[in-house]
Structures are given as structure tokens and as C-alpha cells.
Amino acid sequence: MAYRLEDINYRTISDPKGLIEEADALYAKKIETAAESILENRKNSPIILLSGPSGSGKTTTAMKISEALEERGVKTHYVAMDDYYNTILPETVPRTPDGEMDLESPLCLDLDLLNRHFTELSQGKRIYVPKYEFSRRMRIQEPSKSIKLKKDEMVVFEGIHALNSMITDVHPEAFKLYISARSDVTFQGAKVFDRSWFRLVRRTVRDFKFRGTDPATTISMWANVMRGEHKYIAPFKDKADYQFDSSFAYELPVLNKTATELFKTVPEGIERFEELKHVFPALLLFGHIDESLVAEDAVLREFIGGGIYEY
Secondary structure (H helix, E strand, O other): OOEEEHHHHHHHOHHHHHHHHHHHHHHHHHHHHHHHHHHHHHOOOEEEEEOOOOOOHHHHHHHHHHHHHHOOOOOOEEEEEHHHHHHOOOOOOOOOOOOOEEOOOOHEEOHHHHHHHHHHHHHOOOOEEEEEOOOOOEEEEEEEEOOOOOOEEEEEOOOOOOHHHHHHHOOOOOOOEEEEOOOEEEOOOOOEEEEEHHHHHHHHHHHHOOOOOOHHHHHHHHHOOOOOHHHHHHHHHHOEEEEEOOOOHHHHHHHHHHHHHHHHOOOOOOOHHHHHHHHHHHHOOOOOOHHHHOOOOOOHHHHEEOOOEEE
């Protein structure tokens, strides 16, 4: 799928509120479709696996799916698979071919514990979800929560490696979802904004606003993020029972004012700077929509703040 720049810019000026509402309604229909499919699979497994690369809106989508299921009488629990990361130890951490720590690898996860918990939940047993402290790169003793599923309950496990074969081959009965921004933007038939740039812009804005990360650091990390995506995430997307395109026609007009100011601060010469030289002018092709028009429950609120969900 591709958006047309001329259509976006026309609606940005003539009907920004309608553009937002139309795009959000389309996404809501995807949530409803996914929820119905999940319910059809409930007899096979109470487990839902949701995967996608960084900046895809996985967390908000997981919460929206939970809401849709609860509206249908199915209580749903949410688990971030990040809490299953192992404590990072130099002697055991996976390494890239050049010897650097490979923090994008699924082997950073405690896969044995994760798979055991899937089995125990399916058997009606109680599990204690671990808790990971990213600031210290270590798991702490206190669990983050405990879960024991009743008859009409399910659980969403969300994480970048949720569809990895080391999980899905052990639990093929689980319902599998994949989410990513999957639409380019074209002008007169030529691509002017790549689909992966949606996520780069989202992550740059979010990391600056809420994680104290300057744009130069985010851009520098993007090379390793993309390497991990191509190696560990994208190859498994076709295992999904349902796939989401999480891009929105209105998001670049909402994000571009903040993003362009942030990108101006990035010094020349950092890794992926050549890519940024293409992203920056491409952002300037879009008009501006005030973020106050964005609904409080929109996926985009995961990146700009001001939403109803807690992350």
C-alpha cells in the first residue's frame, strides 16, 4: 500500500479532522477483525503473540486488542516480553560477528522460561512474570505480576521476538499477530517517503520526549535496530495469522514540525547520516496538523504523549 502525498496535503489543509478520524476508523476495523479471529482460535490456545519492529505501535495495539476482546466478554492480560530478558553479562551475552554485544538477538531472552510459562498458562497454572530493569540491564527478584487464566481469559504477549521460530515452533497453536508501518508515500508515482522512515521519525520524537535520548543517539542506534529487524524480526512475519499496517495518513503532518527541529540538531558524520539526509527534506514535503486534533486513544499517542494508555 502507498499513500499519495498530494492526497495527504490536500486533506491536511481542507479537512485535517476528517483525515484523522478516517484513518483511525480504518485501524479500528483492523482491531475488530483481529479480535474476531483471535476468538475463533481461543479453543486452541489462550495465548496471543504480537510481534513487530521498533516504533510499530505494538504496545497500543496490544491494549486495543485487549479492549476489543473484553467488549466480547473475554478478560485479557497483557505481558511485555521485555521482562523476560536475561541479565546482561559480558561472558554470556550474544555477540555480533565483529564481537559487539548483540542486544537485538532473541537469545537475550530467557526462552526456556517463556516457553514454560506459555505451557503452564494453557494448563491453567499460575505464572509469575519476571521483571527487568533496563537502566541496569538486569532482572530483579520481585516479579512484575502473576497470572492464572480462568475459563474466559486470554493473555497477549507483546515483543519484537514473539514470532521467532524458537517460540512459535514450540507453541504453534497460539494466535500470532505482526504489526509494522508498511506504507510508502508517493508523489506522481515516485516514492518520496520510505515506510521504514515512519518508524524512525516516531522513535526519534518518542525517545527525545520520554526517554531523554537525543536525536543523534537515536539515529546512531538505528543501524543496529534495522540490522536486528532484518535478521531477527522480518523473516518471521509470514508466520502471523493476521498482519497490521500501523502507518497513518495523518501522522507525518502531525510529527514533522517536532521531527524536523530534532533532526536539525544531528551532527554530520554519525552512522546513518546519509539516510537522514534523505529523510529530512522528505519531511518538509508535508503540511502541518496540530497534535491537539489527535484522539487520546490513537496509536500515535504512544509517540507524542497525551494519550489514555500507560506505557
